[in-house]
Amino acid sequence: MRKSHLIWVEISEENLLHNISVIRDLIGNKRKLMAVVKSNAYGHGMLETAKIVLKGPVDWLGVNSIEEGIALRNNNIDVPVLVLGYVPVVSLEDVVQKNLRLTVYNMETVKTLDKIGNKLKKEIPVHIKIETGTNRQGINGKGLSTLLEFIKGSSFVKLEGISTHFANIEDTTDHSYAQFQLDEFKRIEAEFFKNEKSLIRHTACTAAVLLFPETYFEMVRTGIGMYGLWPSKQTKVSCSMKGKKIPELKPVLTWKTKIAQLKDVPDGSFISYGCTFRTTRDSKIAVLPVGYYEGYSRAFSNVSYVLVKGKRAPIRGRVCMNITLVDVTDIEDVKLEDEVVLLGKQGEEEVTADFLAELAGTINYEIVSHINPVLERRVV
Template sequence: MKDTNWIEISQEALMHNIKRFRSIVGSDVLLSCCVKANAYGHGLVQAAKIILAGGADWLDVNSLYEAQTLREAGVDAPIYVMGYMPLSELEKAVDLDLRLVVYNRETIERLEAIGKPIKVHLKLETGNNRQGVREEDLGDFVDLFASTKFVQLEGVATHFANIEDTLDHSFAMKQLEKFERMASKFDVKLRHCANSAAIMLFPKTHFDMVRLGISAYGMWPSNETRVAVQKESGANIELKPVLTWKTIIAQVKDVPSGEHIGYGCTSKVSRDSRIAILPVGYYDGYDRGLSNQSYVLIRGQRAPLRGRVCMNIIMVDVTDIPDAQVEDEVVLLGSQGDERISAEHLGELIGTINYEVTTRINERIPRIVV
């Protein structure tokens, strides 16, 4: 069955990015890569296997569902679950040989009651105020882990609150100082806190393991991170975007000057126009906020959106692409010829970040490794 829109994943680009980050952290630091949220929209299993082949050591997921999917796909590498695991699901996690983040007594006590060995990582609250144990409560957890037989504290972790969206890293450095102080209370094998931005900016954050996120997929965490890397480290880090989102033309029609396009009559053509109908919409993850302001690529040229993004359809102007015809390949995100549409560009148009642009692409759309 032929799909009307699909995602192409560049194996070469993904391997390049993983190897580049391996060269940054060296061989003595574990490289753990985030494949949560369907590998940031890139395809969980497909991306995970390429990432491991490229030299990563561990994989990071958010949920039991993701971890179980990877195990069923034959992935036997260590998997670190960063999200909350319901107490009723903990035994499944143990049986799948997962590493779990923990930050409350209830989880640890239930794991111990299961009576099977499991390795966990304690999340330390250093300033992000999401998951994590506050410094004043550490003593309770020191005592708790001293009493466990089956639950092994393998690592301690934290997460930066303000390291990628700023050129002022003073808050991150305060977090780092606090993390080192809190981590010293535990005798653990692994300390980790570095995300993509920290990996590139601050080698002192690498510790025993890093957690590579969005930059594995060839995207910068922010423009501020790109500027800071160039300014502070002078490193030449080339990131290759991995994802291309494509569809096809379903119809080409002539629309006389003065007629409207789409719901709400929000677009009116000012000349006799050729409009191409594309079978993709906001159900697929193509944001409705892109209505009347984005463009797609057809035969290497830009075709601007006309009218509102519909649930399953968008309309684009191909008046200046006279050879455009039914079932021509269309790029929604990625490169075609000399033109490129980036996740950052689409994010700017709708007031969000590149992370959201790719992770919201519907999981039902096939991911094809090329």
């Protein structure tokens, strides 16, 4: 990717490795740690992130799509990679050729894998996703038993792992539903998998890693915590309610740009589309070359701020597709191309993903993963 002198995302290698060691300390050395680098590593840059995390105690990588898995392989990353999302039947041979692991929950998928295995004379490891109550991906009951029978009878499709994903573990201090899902997972395991030797069982996302050691099994799958963000306020509260030491997670990402124009705007002038802001004094406005296309949400219009020279510069008017206007009247000595922090720290000030998420009525996961993948990710 071309180095950008205008808009870029800095990734702190030190903070990423710090967070991984925090997670490793929690889970101990016996279990495998999967770094979830799907969705461009939650906006952090998949290849950049993968290369860093593999310098630390990470064993597996988790991606959403076959395209992400292939990109890892094409960049000489050869650790086990599990594709968490759906892979269409026509693409399954590529999964096998690239030695990616698949999450399975359909007969169509495993039957096709069996044929591919036969053709290539190759064993194909799969992980069955167990439906325990999230009711998105996964299988249980009769469907599970038929799927499992087929896999047992196949000479090529090999059951390597079973997994599930919690529906209600992040945004609540009431973990009864997560407990119900964990009990379901154990019940289904006892019913269907009791004779399976050396299965890799994995259920834990970051919130589970922070709160429930009983969810760790043989592997955990962490995303958000690795990026230095808490899954939610409730997770932190739950951590202290359980009397646990609150681990220190350090945000990994800083999003920067430069001032593209400075202008003096008289008192009483409207700023940006829709005339939603009118100056109440003679103002100095800085034009920033980012907008909602780049991932800087329109929801930040008139309510958020960026950092210039370590000070807060409030957003004035609507965030446009590629432009945002900020008020720098109270900041001294601002010049064209001065560095601006959209997300992260500058001096003593910080714009957090949690703060932006609250303004946009969403979660920090969405704020960071919406940063346009075409922007440069720069490891610092």
